[in-house]
Amino acid sequence: MTIQEAREKLTALQQKMAAFEHASSLIFYDGATAAPKGVADNRAQSLGILSQEMYLLGTGKETVELLEYLDANREELDDHGKREVQLMLKDIRMMQKIPMAEYVAFQKLMVEADDVWHRAKENNDWASFEPVLTKVFDFHRKIAAWCAPDREPYDYWLDRNEEGATMESCDRFFATLREHIVPLLKKVQSKPQLENRMLKGHFSAQDQEKFARELMELIGLPMDRVGLATTEHPFTISLGSHLDERITTHYHEDDFSNSMYSVIHEGGHALYDTGSAPELAYTVLDCGVSMGIHESQSRFFENIIGRSRAFCEYIFPVVQKHFPQVQGSAEELYRAVNRAEPGLIRIEADELTYALHVMVRYELEKRIFAGELEVKDLPAEWNRLYREYLGVEVPDDRRGVLQDSHWAGGNIGYFPSYALGSAYGAQYLRKMKETVDVDACVRAGNFAPIDAWLRERIWKYGSLLTPAEVFRNAVGEEFDPTVFTAYLEEKFTDLYDL
Amino acid sequence: MTIQEAREKLTALQQKMAAFEHASSLIFYDGATAAPKGVADNRAQSLGILSQEMYLLGTGKETVELLEYLDANREELDDHGKREVQLMLKDIRMMQKIPMAEYVAFQKLMVEADDVWHRAKENNDWASFEPVLTKVFDFHRKIAAWCAPDREPYDYWLDRNEEGATMESCDRFFATLREHIVPLLKKVQSKPQLENRMLKGHFSAQDQEKFARELMELIGLPMDRVGLATTEHPFTISLGSHLDERITTHYHEDDFSNSMYSVIHEGGHALYDTGSAPELAYTVLDCGVSMGIHESQSRFFENIIGRSRAFCEYIFPVVQKHFPQVQGSAEELYRAVNRAEPGLIRIEADELTYALHVMVRYELEKRIFAGELEVKDLPAEWNRLYREYLGVEVPDDRRGVLQDSHWAGGNIGYFPSYALGSAYGAQYLRKMKETVDVDACVRAGNFAPIDAWLRERIWKYGSLLTPAEVFRNAVGEEFDPTVFTAYLEEKFTDLYDL
Numbered sequence: 001m002t003i004q005e006a007r008e009k010l011t012a013l014q015q016k017m018a019a020f021e022h023a024s025s026l027i028f029y030d031g032a033t034a035a036p037k038g039v040a041d042n043r044a045q046s047l048g049i050l051s052q053e054m055y056l057l058g059t060g061k062e063t064v065e066l067l068e069y070l071d072a073n074r075e076e077l078d079d080h081g082k083r084e085v086q087l088m089l090k091d092i093r094m095m096q097k098i099p100m101a102e103y104v105a106f107q108k109l110m111v112e113a114d115d116v117w118h119r120a121k122e123n124n125d126w127a128s129f130e131p132v133l134t135k136v137f138d139f140h141r142k143i144a145a146w147c148a149p150d151r152e153p154y155d156y157w158l159d160r161n162e163e164g165a166t167m168e169s170c171d172r173f174f175a176t177l178r179e180h181i182v183p184l185l186k187k188v189q190s191k192p193q194l195e196n197r198m199l200k201g202h203f204s205a206q207d208q209e210k211f212a213r214e215l216m217e218l219i220g221l222p223m224d225r226v227g228l229a230t231t232e233h234p235f236t237i238s239l240g241s242h243l244d245e246r247i248t249t250h251y252h253e254d255d256f257s258n259s260m261y262s263v264i265h266e267g268g269h270a271l272y273d274t275g276s277a278p279e280l281a282y283t284v285l286d287c288g289v290s291m292g293i294h295e296s297q298s299r300f301f302e303n304i305i306g307r308s309r310a311f312c313e314y315i316f317p318v319v320q321k322h323f324p325q326v327q328g329s330a331e332e333l334y335r336a337v338n339r340a341e342p343g344l345i346r347i348e349a350d351e352l353t354y355a356l357h358v359m360v361r362y363e364l365e366k367r368i369f370a371g372e373l374e375v376k377d378l379p380a381e382w383n384r385l386y387r388e389y390l391g392v393e394v395p396d397d398r399r400g401v402l403q404d405s406h407w408a409g410g411n412i413g414y415f416p417s418y419a420l421g422s423a424y425g426a427q428y429l430r431k432m433k434e435t436v437d438v439d440a441c442v443r444a445g446n447f448a449p450i451d452a453w454l455r456e457r458i459w460k461y462g463s464l465l466t467p468a469e470v471f472r473n474a475v476g477e478e479f480d481p482t483v484f485t486a487y488l489e490e491k492f493t494d495l496y497d498l
Numbered sequence: 499m500t501i502q503e504a505r506e507k508l509t510a511l512q513q514k515m516a517a518f519e520h521a522s523s524l525i526f527y528d529g530a531t532a533a534p535k536g537v538a539d540n541r542a543q544s545l546g547i548l549s550q551e552m553y554l555l556g557t558g559k560e561t562v563e564l565l566e567y568l569d570a571n572r573e574e575l576d577d578h579g580k581r582e583v584q585l586m587l588k589d590i591r592m593m594q595k596i597p598m599a600e601y602v603a604f605q606k607l608m609v610e611a612d613d614v615w616h617r618a619k620e621n622n623d624w625a626s627f628e629p630v631l632t633k634v635f636d637f638h639r640k641i642a643a644w645c646a647p648d649r650e651p652y653d654y655w656l657d658r659n660e661e662g663a664t665m666e667s668c669d670r671f672f673a674t675l676r677e678h679i680v681p682l683l684k685k686v687q688s689k690p691q692l693e694n695r696m697l698k699g700h701f702s703a704q705d706q707e708k709f710a711r712e713l714m715e716l717i718g719l720p721m722d723r724v725g726l727a728t729t730e731h732p733f734t735i736s737l738g739s740h741l742d743e744r745i746t747t748h749y750h751e752d753d754f755s756n757s758m759y760s761v762i763h764e765g766g767h768a769l770y771d772t773g774s775a776p777e778l779a780y781t782v783l784d785c786g787v788s789m790g791i792h793e794s795q796s797r798f799f800e801n802i803i804g805r806s807r808a809f810c811e812y813i814f815p816v817v818q819k820h821f822p823q824v825q826g827s828a829e830e831l832y833r834a835v836n837r838a839e840p841g842l843i844r845i846e847a848d849e850l851t852y853a854l855h856v857m858v859r860y861e862l863e864k865r866i867f868a869g870e871l872e873v874k875d876l877p878a879e880w881n882r883l884y885r886e887y888l889g890v891e892v893p894d895d896r897r898g899v900l901q902d903s904h905w906a907g908g909n910i911g912y913f914p915s916y917a918l919g920s921a922y923g924a925q926y927l928r929k930m931k932e933t934v935d936v937d938a939c940v941r942a943g944n945f946a947p948i949d950a951w952l953r954e955r956i957w958k959y960g961s962l963l964t965p966a967e968v969f970r971n972a973v974g975e976e977f978d979p980t981v982f983t984a985y986l987e988e989k990f991t992d993l994y995d996l
Contacts, residue, residue, distance in 0.1 A: 030527075
């Protein structure tokens with residue numbers, strides 16, 4: 001086999017994997033959007049078989065030999081080839097450590113868990129979710145033990161979501177946040193609260209959907225390649241490649257800002273994925289590299305841009321066009337969407353209290369993996385931590401431990417990415433402002449220069465660079481969470497006249 | 499290999515095929531429902547690869563040896579096993595005659611054709627569709643030549659849609675229809691036309707969707723396993739097995755009866771598929787056996803039941819519940835939905851003129867395969883035949899040659915199934931009435947006895963019996979299209995007071 005032949009085989013292999021990914025992702029997406037309620041078993045049947053095919057394809061002799069051959073001759077590969085081989089070998093070596101039957105069982109469990117969670121949340125029924133969530137955590141513990149027997153299981157899962165993240169780095173990061181956010185929030189709470197009544201009323205799902213599509217277009221999404229649907233919990237998914245992206249939202253008919261910010265958030269994810277360089281399609285380098293960098297895009301658009309004064313100035317007349325009943329001014333909108341107030345729901349949280357929601361989840365996951373907490377005690381501990389960190393009483397599990405889809409979807413170790421991503425964004429902003437008049441662009445509804453900045457420094461690379469490389473490449477310095485806390489301090493000092 | 503081992507392998511193989519079918523069907527379904535407009539290429543990429551995998555799986559040495567071994571030992575198999583082997587071998591021997599690259603190219607062409615057709619219909623742009631439709635017909639000619647070199651190509655495609663159908667049998671069948679329908683229609687046209695104004699007005703898509711769901715429930719669909727979506731052209735598809743079925747419709751906001759009958763029609767297909775015996779799931783025996791038998795279910799529900807006086811008596815108050823603006827009576831509704839009038843659109847045609855629409859398409863397909871007609875001349879010939887058979891002038895291709903999705907979807911040789919299915923239904927009705935008081939059941943909205951009759955005689959068999967066996971099994975006699983024409987004669991003589 002010549003290098004050239006091997007390279008071609010590698011390309012074909014990745015294309016095949018992408019087609020399988022397309023199929024599995026679409027079955028999941030369909031399950032969350034269009035599928036009737038009673039077909040989860042049918043979905044699990046097909047996903048089980050497809051995941052077995054993917055396992056066999058990934059760990060098969062031919063694949064392993066090909067990758068080992070290419071790895072041994074890596075000096076003859078270009079940057080893309082090197083990184084493809086590296087990422088694929090990493091994945092395969094992990095997969096090889098998981099027995100196939102367990103791998104398949106895990107995929108099926110995820111379909112079941114997601115299905116059970118949907119109904120449990122709808123019916124506020126923790127008891128029905130507890131057994132399957134116990135299985136989910138047990139499975140994650142087993143997988144970590146197989147794949148990284150010498151590491152703490154939770155460190156394994158943190159690293160899977162954000163390469164390099166550990167409990168130690170997260171503890172440090174959250175300590176820094178806590179150190180700044182807790183006193184800042186105290187000061188905010190000593191001041192008169194900002195008014196947000198203008199966000200409330202009745203806003204039909206259809207009107208909100210039209211607004212959502214205008215928002216998607218505004219931030220620069222290629223509308224012919226990005227779909228919008230409604231789900232219980234908003235998410236973003238790419239199907240086969242960055243050339244077909246879907247975002248979802250959930251319309252709350254009593255508050256237009258809820259879906260507005262979820263669309264901008266998911267839109268940020270979709271900008272990142274669809275911004276991959278065209279030649280990355282159907283390779284393992286396609287789409288965003290990690291959850292932390294992903295969330296840094298979504299939360300940058302949602303908050304740093306979307307909750308800025310400049311954005312409110314641009315969007316206020318657009319809001320009034322779609323919802324003529326909305327009264328007030330751009331400045332009032334700015335204050336309304338930045339009302340800092342400890343609440344129950346993470347995805348509805350303001351920028352200041354958001355990290356506290358993440359800390360609750362981080363804390364709980366950490367203690368479960370450490371064996372200090374059992375799944376059955378999660379609701380009580382959830383409620384206790386919400387009281388302690390946010391000072392709120394959780395009235396029911398639907399608005400408590402059942403609110404997020406992540407655990408049911410097997411996204412364990414994911415939550416810290418939201419806080420990390422939020423913090424990365426403050427450094428992007430500082431750097432971006434050196435060359436782009438961000439406020440002027442946003443105020444004019446001109447996202448092209450902002451998108452161009454992000455595309456050149458982050459999006460186009462897909463997974464070619466590691467998360468740390470992407471970050472350094474974008475801002476030219478190391479990650480420093482105090483840039484984020486300083487941003488919060490400045491913003492909320494102004495807003496609340498501290 | 500023991501028979502038992504081989505039998506288990508056969509089961510696993512069919513499950514794998516079902517998972518691949520699930521993936522491909524879902525990619526198609528997504529393309530027609532939720533996908534953004536610019537992602538057909540991405541869909542073609544994945545479908546191309548998945549179809550290649552299916553080709554390799556189907557024609558691979560291991561599969562062929564397994565099936566040949568089981569075929570040689572067929573006496574040791576039960577009825578299910580025998581039929582599975584027979585159907586799979588038939589398919590595989592056909593597939594083996596098509597070069598793999600051509601097989602894959604064909605699948606990709608279908609994605610392209612469907613995509614181009616959607617835009618062509620929307621823009622009334624035949625010119626954009628002509629080149630790809632030419633390719634579609636050429637490909638069908640090639641496939642017929644590979645698979646059945648000693649047969650007329652069109653006979654091959656007719657048989658693929660309804661086992662046993664040939665040009666000769668179709669010519670005879672359509673001649674019988676023509677002989678009765680043409681004079682009957684003449685008589686109808688000499689009488690005062692029935693009024694159908696009550697069907698017109700403004701009916702929002704949302705209201706129609708609620709009505710559609712009530713109709714689906716009424717006819718007995720298992721709603722937790724059957725989804726409803728909107729598409730340009732209504733269709734029914736099962737995903738992986740009969741345990742997940744989807745129907746689609748198209749809401750015309752100026753006429754509630756359009757979507758009403760398309761939902762009942764597609765609902766009939768879905769009843770047939772979902773009525774497969776549970777043990778058929780994930781085997782090649784799952785779901786309906788042929789297009790003719792399929793259409794016999796859908797058109798039975800749409801017309802023989804749905805356009806009966808009894809049904810109008812049941813449904814009229816339901817219509818008024820959903821659309822309070824509808825005035826009149828059940829009898830007026832009965833007359834309105836049976837107004838016989840040559841029109842432009844097949845799926846909107848009444849029971850009497852429907853077959854004429856089918857004959858136009860049959861005629862055109864036949865002549866294309868015979869080399870007597872070129873694709874480029876289709877619009878002119880379409881319009882000429884509509885003038886000749888139906889006496890109407892086609893104002894544009896959108897309402898002419900571009901109206902149906904079938905050719906773009908590779909469903910060539912399909913159209914006669916609609917007329918065959920319509921005719922089968924008249925014999926079902928006659929037989930069913932021997933043991934079920936059909937009118938009384940329908941008038942009471944009680945579909946259970948009707949569904950039970952069809953389930954026991956037709957649905958539960960899936961593809962276990964051949965179409966001819968299903969038919970004989972259901973009615974205990976041979977197919978006789980004059981039962982259908984007599985049914986029409988009786989019905990329209992009464993309606994038009996002939």
